[in-house]
């Protein structure tokens with residue numbers, strides 16, 4: 460008998476029993492492998508994402524409670540590493556009463572997918588206390604315009620569209636090089652004034668860094684020199700410094716501890732609101748002054764118009780945009796750069812050989828002269844030191860997105876509304892993505908020595924996409940100028956007990972920053 464050839468004949472009785480059995484087996488195998496292929500492709504359910512098990516009634520919240528829980532938000536770096544080693548590259552922290560589930564993600568390929576899949580209105584989980592201040596407590600002022608911080612959807616998009624052109628243009632940021640350099644020089648002189656007989660700066664040196672940062676942001680957002688680092692600061696300047704400090708001190712408590720403020724008006728909450736009101740009042744005054752000047756002069760926008768002037772020109776019908784932008788820049792542009800400066804100086808003080816190489820570069824390029832853009836471009840080792848610090852110690856440790864639609868991540872369907880927290884610190888300190896991840900090695904970022912291309916999503920200190928940091932260009936300028944000026948002038952050491960890094964709410968060395976500054980050259 461001829462073996463059956465056509466599909467139609469396969470099931471016919473005319474086939475021999477052996478052939479029929481054989482074909483049956485082939486069909487079964489094909490069917491089974493097709494089913495298992497589909498199984499491999501089909502995403503697994505959200506419930507299957509590994510993670511710590513919630514307790515009945517208490518959910519997973521109890522893990523964050525003082526004394527009984529082991530999870531501390533201040534030590535989220537260690538918690539994150541522990542969770543990855545226990546559960547793998549995706550971890551679900553579910554049943555967090557009163558807030559959405561969090562999914563920790565440790566895979567740069569999947570992070571890339573989430574970012575690239577974003578629509579035009581990405582949602583970054585916001586600071587609830589600021590959200591409440593803007594959208595409930597002071598809704599009369601913020602109702603039509605919310606700014607970019609703690610604002611979402613169309614309202615965020617409209618605002619960002621109004622301001623991002625001016626903020627992200629390199630040409631505009633470069634207009635600030637001179638004032639930023641002047642502020643860096645003032646800081647260098649201030650260090651000289653506050654050192655003790657051992658050349659160490661006092662315990663509250665972070666406060667001095669905050670003043671430098673506030674002075675820089677005031678120039679960028681308000682076109683104003685406040686005099687934070689010199690004796691000519693006014694009463695109002697002191698009020699602003701105090702308000703900014705109170706904001707940062709209290710926001711840590713409101714955001715990281717149990718949110719009692721949601722139920723009762725605690726002292727911390729009252730101080731926080733008062734501080735925000737003070738910042739708003741002073742910012743409003745500065746913006747109004749510039750607006751009056753513009754109206755009186757009937758000026759037009761010129762090549763060298765400042766950021767504030769541009770934003771006002773473009774929004775003459777609603778100058779509130781400039782006030783709210785300035786507020787937002789104050790709220791996110793001070794502690795980020797301050798934490799980065801603390802961390803970079805700390806790393807350089809622990810790595811004297813690297814600091815020496817950096818000093819050689821700075822000395823060779825600057826030759827005791829002022830900084831210009833060309834010189835900044837030439838200081839590649841300086842940029843590498845900054846980048847390497849932010850790789851090992853990203854100041855924003857918990858950036859993330861709230862999913863706006865069901866999304867497949869690592870093979871699981873993650874439902875809309877879940878907060879995905881990108882574990883940048885764990886990833887950029889992992890051997891999987893960086894050679895010698897625990898070694899501070901700025902050389903890895905130099906083109907000449909770069910042997911390997913790192914995954915572009917394995918370190919993202921300024922975020923990514925449509926919601927990425929609006930102040931990156933200014934932050935780069937501020938950090939490069941300040942570190943260059945400090946290292947040009949002083950040898951920086953840290954002689955005290957080593958500091959641990961923790962979240963406050965920026966990720967930075969925790970404890971008094973008593974750096975020792977030994978003069979390298981004569982007074983500037």
Ligand code: HEM
Nearest residue numbers: 607792795796799855920921922923926927928929930934
């Ligand atoms: C080392 C310093 C800084 C770091 C590491 C940093 C980091 C970040 C990160 C991670 C985000 C979130 C991005 C995202 O969700 O994709 C962000 C947002 C933002 N940053 Fe920065 N930042 C720094 C300095 C600054 C400065 C100096 C300013 C202001 C001049 C600024 C203004 C902003 C604003 C306005 C946003 C919100 C953008 C939006 O939601 O549309 N940042 N920053």
